[in-house]
Amino acid sequence: MTKTPYDPAREGAQMSFDGRLSYGDYLQIDRLLDSQRLLTGAHDEMLFIIQHQTSELWMRLALHELDAARTAIAADRAREAFKMLARIARIFEQLNSAWDVLRTMTPSDYTTFREGLGQSSGFQSHQYRLIEFAVGNRNLAMIRPHAHRPELVALLEAELARPSLYDEALRFLARSGLPVPQDVLNRDLRSHWTPHDGVQAVWEAVYRDPKAYWEAYELAEKLVDFEDYFRRWRFNHVTTVERVIGFKRGTGGTAGVQYLRRMLEVELFPELWHLRTTL
Ligand code: HEM
Numbered sequence: 273m274t275k276t277p278y279d280p281a282r283e284g285a286q287m288s289f290d291g292r293l294s295y296g297d298y299l300q301i302d303r304l305l306d307s308q309r310l311l312t313g314a315h316d317e318m319l320f321i322i323q324h325q326t327s328e329l330w331m332r333l334a335l336h337e338l339d340a341a342r343t344a345i346a347a348d349r350a351r352e353a354f355k356m357l358a359r360i361a362r363i364f365e366q367l368n369s370a371w372d373v374l375r376t377m378t379p380s381d382y383t384t385f386r387e388g389l390g391q392s393s394g395f396q397s398h399q400y401r402l403i404e405f406a407v408g409n410r411n412l413a414m415i416r417p418h419a420h421r422p423e424l425v426a427l428l429e430a431e432l433a434r435p436s437l438y439d440e441a442l443r444f445l446a447r448s449g450l451p452v453p454q455d456v457l458n459r460d461l462r463s464h465w466t467p468h469d470g471v472q473a474v475w476e477a478v479y480r481d482p483k484a485y486w487e488a489y490e491l492a493e494k495l496v497d498f499e500d501y502f503r504r505w506r507f508n509h510v511t512t513v514e515r516v517i518g519f520k521r522g523t524g525g526t527a528g529v530q531y532l533r534r535m536l537e538v539e540l541f542p543e544l545w546h547l548r549t550t551l
């Protein structure tokens with residue numbers, strides 16, 4: 273006996289989308305799938321493009337969450353921020369796993385299309401820079417590669433005018449009654465963060481008596497968790513880069529692996545790491 277093929281329409285599945293919002297309409301799938309324009313036609317260029325585009329999408333979500341997390345902390349709704357910060361850490365976990373796909377591209381594969389990339393580089397990812405600025409790693413020099421796109425410069429400048437995630441965390445501690453130094457609370461928001469003994473002393477007080485400062489303690493651990501994942505992203509990146517291009521100069525003009533190794537030394541929330549030695 274032959275079985276008639278299953279017809280989802282009989283179960284009520286909608287089959288007619290004339291004038292109705294469909295999956296593709298809502299998600300703009302046509303536009304999304306029209307964005308993979310291979311320059312060289314090399315087989316692995318598709319992997320390279322999709323790897324970067326998916327990373328940019330996840331970064332977009334990370335920025336959305338960072339925005340809301342900062343707003344919540346500023347309004348003393350720290351618990352709400354914890355959920356967003358946990359999500360951001362998971363996003364970075366996702367980005368970290370994605371390196372496994374890119375690692376299947378060998379140096380021989382990459383050389384088939386590297387020249388086509390010209391001087392373009394991840395160094396010019398404005399969303400990556402926005403994430404760094406938003407969490408607190410602020411370096412004005414990183415705006416320059418965007419000078420040809422004034423709207424991106426404006427976005428980055430607007431970010432520098434806002435308190436970073438770390439600034440908001442410290443303001444939160446001050447409102448909780450902890451003695452955060454005034455010069456830190458009034459600092460020039462655009463300036464690079466330099467480790468501060470007074471800030472470390474405040475975090476130390478939190479870690480010495482978590483029960484007295486439970487929300488601040490939880491916030492500190494969420495920040496450390498995020499930085500932990502971020503560091504792993506940087507490490508995966510530099511390791512993949514060495515595996516694929518060795519010590520060649522980067523297309524963006526930096527020394528390549530040497531530059532990225534230097535970036536491994538960046539500490540987003542230095543006092544939170546340093547206090548572990550003195551506790
Ligand atoms: C085979 C794959 C890759 C290679 C060979 C590579 C290589 C490099 C190099 C050499 C640099 C230093 C800047 C330069 O001079 O170009 C760099 C920076 C960067 N790359 Fe990649 N990259 C790869 C994949 C990725 C992926 C998948 C992303 C994800 C978006 C990414 C994002 C970045 C970012 C954000 C920077 C700036 C880092 C910073 O300034 O701290 N890269 N990359």
Ligand SMILES: N[C@@H](CC(=O)c1ccccc1NC=O)C(=O)O
Binds near residue numbers: 394
């Ligand atoms: N900087 C890389 C090129 C590269 O990876 C790249 C090029 C264009 C767009 C994104 C890229 N990804 C990360 O830097 C290189 O030197 O080969």
